Amino acid sequence: MAHRWGLRGQSTLTLLMACLLALIPALLIGWQALDDVRHHFATRYAEQYTLLHMQRILAPVSRELALSRRFADSVVTREWLTAPDDAEKRDRFFREAEGFRDQFSGDAYFVIDHASGDYYYNGDDAEPSRGARYRLTTDDPQDAWYFDTMDSAASYNINVNVDAKLELAKVWFNVKVTEDGRPLGLAGGGLDLSRFLDDFLRDDTPGLTPMIVDPRGAIQAHPDRRRVALSSGAREALAGDAPRLQAMLDDAAQRARLGDAMLEARRRPGEVETLEVSLEGQPRLLAVGYIPELQWLLVSTLDLESAPVLDGRWLWPLVGGLALILAVLMAGAAYGIDHFILGPLRRLQLSARAIADGDYASRLPTDRGDEIGELSRAFAHMARQVERHTQELEDKVRHRTRALEATNAEMAAARRQIDASLEYASIIQRAILPSRQLQAHLADHHAVLWRPRDQVGGDFYVFRATEAGYLMGVIDCAGHGVPGSLMTMLARAIIDHAILKVGADDPAAILNETDRQNRETLHRESLPASIATNMDVGLVWVAHGAERLTFAGAKMSLYASDGERLEVQPGGKRALGQKRAMTYENHAVPLHRGWTYSLCSDGFLDQAGGEHGFGFGNSRFEAMLRRHATAPLPEQIAAFEAELDAYRGDHPQRDDITLLCFRFDAAPQARGPSVDAAAST
Template structure:
């Protein structure tokens, strides 16, 4: 039976129909989403930026205050130490000096930067040690000079009225940039010096501004608007405490207009006097418009400023209407696709699936109905053609399997017959090999009292024992021939024949001579003297001869040893045979074997 070839779907193909309808749905929903998005975005952008800026600056405030407050509190505790105050009055006392330096080192271990400094007003000596303890035993660095600009911070701090100040400065003697916590050491109204710690500037800026994201820039200002922390070090105002207002790098200098400077100054004053918790205003900084959120750090009299570029910061939650529209659009698209799939794909595939199940069950007569001229219809036609092909091949295969099964059965029967014939031959050979072994009566006559262990691995093999009795005595031999199974059995037949010839024609009471003659005759029998392609076949053997007339036993061995023990408690004794095998090509035909005489029990 044949089937017509599948028709090409052409213009009405399933793929084109899907793309057309999906395109129409996306155009409709996309246009509606675009209109709604533009309407929502116009009213949301400003509020979104303000909300984000306020939350961001408050989070920065909380994050910065903790570490700074901790360092400041510890620095103020250091400045309030009675021991340090006592030492400041009597700096030359070595006992006080050692105790004071030990206490300073104790504070150093708890400062975040693991560093401290102290400057004593009486001598103007400056003491310092850092996290690496590099200045131990040389903490006194230099003497402060009011004429040096690098030391102006100290004299400005002593001259001021504040109990402390936070000063960003570069210390030329130490060659470091730090945010210094300068705390006045007082004894009542008397100022004894300045002490505290410092935070490495780059690390402090990295920590303070680590949460900055794209479109957001965090700046720290002091009470006068001087920039204390900025990602660009060029904007930072160093040694502010020793500068006049006109010399400082302030945020005011970066603003575009006097109106913005005035507005910023007013808002900072309002924050400083608790009139506002946080303020938001629009500023143009270096020509770039920003939404600025400012919060006041009361404890250190600083301000944290977050400059937000609203073009880069949006909140996803503000676009809920758009998300809802998108969800409904996707739902409508899913419904439309489901309906189309059900009509053009699912129903035809269900019928095709029914036919495939019938074919899977072995019924190749059921063919699917082709009622659409699209990809599914082409697939159905191809399936019908495949079903017919499979049916034809299945019938041919079943016929071949039947023929092959008959051939295998015949081969199996022939193999079984051959196996039975071979096994019968081997079993018969076993009977022949066992027939040449001495009977128990012969062994009893030769040895009187004996036991025998003989357990061949195969039906026939290369191991056997030999016994012969004459008027002078009895001979016993144990032989291990080359090979197992049938080859070994053939060797035993040859060796048995040679032994019979030697013991009957030459001698039976000289084991050493018997070994020599067996070696010579077996090499000749197996053509081991020929230098052609001869096989290495031979044997190992041990021979004993017991004399009737005297209580002696004669033993000779070729790679065999004799173990013997007298009656009683005497130890087991081993008599070694010659280390020379018989019958092999490598065996020396002129080898002289040795006889060993043993006293036999009566």
């Protein structure tokens, strides 16, 4: 029969037999299944309702919380709370606060000065005010929420409260404002409580009541405002008389089950826990979901009697009958399909696994005359084709592998030659740096951070000691890597020749002469436009016993700081070798005893890092110089390098970096014999 009927006939005959057998028990099973379906639908209904309201609440409340945290973390807010009597900072704060006020959904913000206890509030009910509304004190019980919040370990909380002094009922977003671990106050915004309840909790769906509770069970929001536990968000221990969800349950066993459900919901955010309880004497189905971003639990109570889960007018005769008939039909069909179809297919599956393991010997039922037999014969043919193609591919892979191994060996040899050449070039480049001369003449009065981006780089520094004083400087040639290193060798030769020609005591003359020789040596008109030959240079001349130093720079500044003040002497606006030439001038700068003087290439300032990948920047660099100016020079360099690496994070080094620092605690005096032009090498 299997050969005459085929798979389709066999399936039809099996399904017909199953229908005949299922007619009698169908009615009996249906009545029992309907109750289970109703309970299942009610549970899913409560879960989906809870998940939907969690999302409706999360988006706007998360936005207000994020906006409140930005408001509290604003540099302007912290600066004003650090110095609340500073009129300029106060004016800047209130102007920025009005911008935040326009973004808050509640059109309101508040800020509290921790030092004075002054409470500032501006809402949509009055003209903006810059005066404190009132002052919080530890003696006033209504102000306890603030001091509890500041004493807590959390950086923020969301608190439902009625401010009796302002006569406002809001959902407050309280965010701490700190500076280096020191509390400065509290800031944030607020959503109108009535509007919050209308938008998210008051629902006309019959039989369903949503509410928001905190992890301790305190009711944060409820369609009935009398059930809200006001100010509970700031308490360490919930008062006994505050409304709690546990108090609405009838016995201790149900309260324990509720506690387990709340704990499980917190462990698995995004999922909903359900349980059946007696709530104030009425049977209810509770659905509990956790919103980790807000540390709130959304609890939906479902009255199975009044909720429109199933409509008995049509559901009993239609859904019950269809579901049971479908179940019986599927059971009968499953038996027939398993016996007539799935059994042979399982044998086909075993053969396919054998072929996957490399065994191509066909063990398929090719003698059948139905569709299974046809499929088996086609599969056997495919197995033979796969075996043939596999052997051909293996031969090709072996040939290609040998070719790739040979190519890889050639590339490895070439790479070793390149690495050896770069290492040799790096040794030569380091040899031209005047580190020994600096140590011999300045000793502890100098420190250098020299860090090329690649094995060789385009930055170097110079030092020249004469009987009259010292010349030192930093040179940043265009480019980095091998091109930059070639530029350093050329630039070093040009600068040495310029010093021999004009002397070491005139930095501006050295720059002008170097610029002239650079233009004569490198003819820009014969070079492609993409090739840069310019140099940023900063040179300092310090005469023995002098009270002033002479500085000249080309797109490089001289920084001086004593830890309290920072003085910046900018250099010329154009680099050496730029298309438009300029004449560089000397600048006489006071030589303060104990001050740290620094020259730095732009690789430090341009280094990308931080959260958004921005450059290190002048303001951050100058603050770093001021912060470490009084430390010993080697410690300063170590601190600078550590701050740069911390800011850079995972970003690669963008350019070569050179930083030269020097400091004189007494008037500079000559040390050792005078050094001629060759000493700098």
